[in-house]
Amino acid sequence: MSSQPRDVSAAPSxxxxxxxxxxxxxxxxxxxxxxxxxxxxxxxxxAVPSPRAQIAAALKRERLRADLSLSEVARRAGVGKxxxxxxxxxxxxxxxxxxxxxxxxxxxxxxRLLDPPQHEVALVHAGxxxxxxxxxxxxxxxxxxxxxxxxxxxxxxxxxxxxxxRISQPHPVGTIEHVILGQGAARIEVLGQSYELxxxxxxxxxxxQSHKFTALEPGTNTVIVVESS
Numbered sequence: 001m002s003s004q005p006r007d008v009s010a011a012p013s014x015x016x017x018x019x020x021x022x023x024x025x026x027x028x029x030x031x032x033x034x035x036x037x038x039x040x041x042x043x044x045x046x047a048v049p050s051p052r053a054q055i056a057a058a059l060k061r062e063r064l065r066a067d068l069s070l071s072e073v074a075r076r077a078g079v080g081k082x083x084x085x086x087x088x089x090x091x092x093x094x095x096x097x098x099x100x101x102x103x104x105x106x107x108x109x110x111x112r113l114l115d116p117p118q119h120e121v122a123l124v125h126a127g128x129x130x131x132x133x134x135x136x137x138x139x140x141x142x143x144x145x146x147x148x149x150x151x152x153x154x155x156x157x158x159x160x161x162x163x164x165x166r167i168s169q170p171h172p173v174g175t176i177e178h179v180i181l182g183q184g185a186a187r188i189e190v191l192g193q194s195y196e197l198x199x200x201x202x203x204x205x206x207x208x209q210s211h212k213f214t215a216l217e218p219g220t221n222t223v224i225v226v227e228s229s
Contacts, residue, residue, distance in 0.1 A: 051130035055099075056090035058113045062106050063088075076105035095135035100169075109228070111154040114143035126157045137164035139213065144223070152228040160186065160215035160222075167212050174229040175207035184220030188213055197222070 049057070063073050074084035078101055086092035087102075094102075103110040114130050126142045133140045138161035145155040160166065165187075179188060181197040188195050188203055190211040195203055205211060207226060 050090070051128075052090045052092070055092075055094065055113060055130050056088050059102065060088045062108055062112055066106050068106070073102065073105050077101040094132065096132035096139075096141050097135050099132050109147070109152075109154065111143055111146040114146070131159075134166050137166045138162075138215070139166040141224075154226045156224045156226065158213075158222045158224055160184075160213065160220045161218055162215050162220075165189075165212045165214040168207075168210065170210055171207040171226070172228055173208050176227045177205055177207040177211070178225040178227065179203045179205075179222055180224075181220075181222045183222075184215060184217035186213060186215055186220050186222060 063070065066073075068076075070084050070088065071081050074081045077084070077098070079098055083092060083094075083098070084102075087094055099113060100110055103113055106112075114132075126144065129142050129144070131140045131142045140159050142157040142159075143154060144157050147153045179197065179202065181199055181201050183199060185199075186197050188197065188205065188211060190205045191209055195205075196216070197203055207228070
């Protein structure tokens with residue numbers, strides 16, 4: 001008896017037919033590691049106090065050091081109490097004559113009221129420092145460098161225009177002034193003599209004698225070194 005052929009068409013596959021596995025659900029992307037921005041920029045320099053603020057701080061500092069009231073300093077200097085109060089508040093605009101009077105009242109060199117911040121290395125811009133105009137002539141003085149404690153010399157930058165001369169009363173005994181003309185022309189009168197300075201000229205004279213400075217050309221400027229013992 002012949003055997004019937006076996007129908008294998010309906011037989012199950014010996015290898016399981018499996019659909020491709022579903023990929024695992026993606027989780028949240030890993031956080032990027034935090035980074036700190038690094039720049040080559042230097043920190044911004046501290047703000048430089050305004051000229052009026054420098055004078056106000058110095059005036060109050062020296063008055064308190066001398067243990068004097070605001071009224072007493074004003075009286076000694078021959079200025080109004082309201083003027084003195086305004087200067088210490090940083091709202092006043094003092095003349096060089098007023099500042100000399102205040103320095104005399106406090107028994108200190110004028111430079112102590114104008115001394116800019118000191119640095120080991122510093123580029124000094126005259127426009128950043130207090131400039132004291134004269135009340136009697138077109139003349140303004142700017143302290144460029146104050147005397148260190150072991151010396152007595154102050155350096156001023158002077159700007160002056162033709163017109164009324166600037167008359168300086170005698171400074172303390174032993175004071176010597178050194179004048180170097182940078183631009184324009186000027187006349188200095190001292191000890192009964194008159195001296196005309198041109199660009200590059202240098203004059204030294206006793207500062208403890210009354211002396212007079214007159215600008216002869218527009219835009220005159222000079223550097224004056226005040227040396228005292």
